[in-house]
Amino acid sequence: ESEKTAYKRVMLKISGEALMGDTSFGLHPPTVQRVAREVKSVHDMGVEICMVIGGGNIFRGLQGSAQGMERTTADYMGMLATVMNALAMQSALEELGIHTRVISAITMNEVAEPYIRRRAVRHLEKKRVCIFAAGTGNPYFTTDTAATLRANEMNCEAIFKGTKVDGVYDKDPAKHSDAKRYEEVSYDEVLQQHLGVMDASAIALARDNDLPIIVFSLDEPGGFRGILAGEGTYTIVQ
Ligand code: UDP
Numbered sequence: 001e002s003e004k005t006a007y008k009r010v011m012l013k014i015s016g017e018a019l020m021g022d023t024s025f026g027l028h029p030p031t032v033q034r035v036a037r038e039v040k041s042v043h044d045m046g047v048e049i050c051m052v053i054g055g056g057n058i059f060r061g062l063q064g065s066a067q068g069m070e071r072t073t074a075d076y077m078g079m080l081a082t083v084m085n086a087l088a089m090q091s092a093l094e095e096l097g098i099h100t101r102v103i104s105a106i107t108m109n110e111v112a113e114p115y116i117r118r119r120a121v122r123h124l125e126k127k128r129v130c131i132f133a134a135g136t137g138n139p140y141f142t143t144d145t146a147a148t149l150r151a152n153e154m155n156c157e158a159i160f161k162g163t164k165v166d167g168v169y170d171k172d173p174a175k176h177s178d179a180k181r182y183e184e185v186s187y188d189e190v191l192q193q194h195l196g197v198m199d200a201s202a203i204a205l206a207r208d209n210d211l212p213i214i215v216f217s218l219d220e221p222g223g224f225r226g227i228l229a230g231e232g233t234y235t236i237v238q
Contacts, residue, residue, distance in 0.1 A: 003229040009048040009124060010228070011151035011159045012039065013144065013198075016057035016085050018162060018218055026057055027088050035162075035218065036092035039129065041225040043098055048124040050154050051131045052147035053089060055081030061139065075139030079106060082143060086133035087111070093129055100129040105137030105146070117153055124154060144202035152209050159211060160227070161198065162218030167235030168195050182235045190237055197237055206237070213237040 018035065021028030043049055058081035064074030086102045093100045101123050104112035112133055113119070123130050135146040144161075151159050165173055166181065168190070173179040182195075187207035190197050197203065197215055206213055216227050216234040226232040 003045060003225070005045050005047060005228040006230070007047050007157050007228055009050070009154065009156050010042075011050045011052065011147055011154070011156040012042075012162060012224070013052045013147035013159055014054070014162045014218060015143075016054040016081065018164075019053070019085055019088065020057040027085065029088075029092075032088050032092045033095070036089060036096055036098075038218065038222075038224045039089075039093060040096045040098055041222065042228055043127070043129060045225065045228060046127075047228060048127065049129045050124065050150060050156060051086075051089065051129060052135075052143050052150060053082055053085040053131065053133075054143040055079065055085060055135075057081075058084060072139040075141075076106075079134040079137070082135055083108070083112065083133045086131040089131055098129055099127070100131060102131045102133050105132070105134040121154060130154075142199050142202065144198035145205060148198070148202045148205045148211065151211055152205070156211070159206065159213045160224065161213055161215045162224065163215060164217065164219055166217040166220065166223075166233045167215050168197055168237070170195075181233070184236050184238065187237060203237070210238075 019027050019032050021031035055078045059077045061075035061078040065071040090100045090102050102112040103115050105115050107114045120130050132150045135143050168182050169179040171179045190203050214234050214236050227234050
């Protein structure tokens with residue numbers, strides 16, 4: 001049976017690249033399914049789950065604009081990429097018997113629900129996983145900001161940022177063997193030292209609303225569930 005957790009409602013933020021597996025573009029279905037199983041194991045604990053998935057495995061606005069595309073158009077393409085990722089995750093979760101809703105910040109009624117805050121809250125109360133797609137619906141933002149915004153709106157207790165490493169380090173642990181992981185770091189330290197947790201607007205939005213950010217490894221099987229049960233290694237930004 002399920003372990004105990006202190007958390008009632010959380011936001012899981014993952015990048016689009018987390019769904020790419022070892023490939024260099026797009027979606028790798030076995031990886032999507034693996035992430036879905038991690039989400040299910042936390043859902044099984046009775047935790048209400050919000051998700052935001054990036055779009056960088058398909059399209060990034062900045063890359064498009066660097067190649068001569070108009071920036072806002074490129075950003076809308078990036079937002080549309082997040083909708084594809086959200087649908088892939090929805091499909092994988094429903095395959096595991098979990099009810100989900102994809103809720104889009106850009107209306108596309110045939111594909112996803114529009115974002116209506118009270119409705120989203122109700123879904124969470126009914127234990128449906130809410131996957132928030134299309135970022136904030138605005139160009140010049142990122143999905144990290146979208147995750148922070150929705151986490152605040154949904155009254156999540158924390159943002160869980162799933163990455164390739166088990167926390168925030170003082171330097172890149174892939175390049176430096178003496179890199180040290182922080183157990184805890186403040187929002188201002190993250191901003192001042194440019195620690196690559198999330199972009200600055202997202203960090204500031206979390207700070208101004210006292211929303212903790214927990215950075216952990218999504219590659220560690222059972223890691224997400226373990227941290228919710230009070231185990232494992234991670235960094236908490238608060
Ligand atoms: N994006 C946007 N507004 C938002 C969220 C995302 O314009 O509120 C666009 C932006 O172009 C970004 C792309 O969507 O590059 C994909 O999102 P992001 O880069 O955050 O994805 P990740 O790096 O997490 O995969």
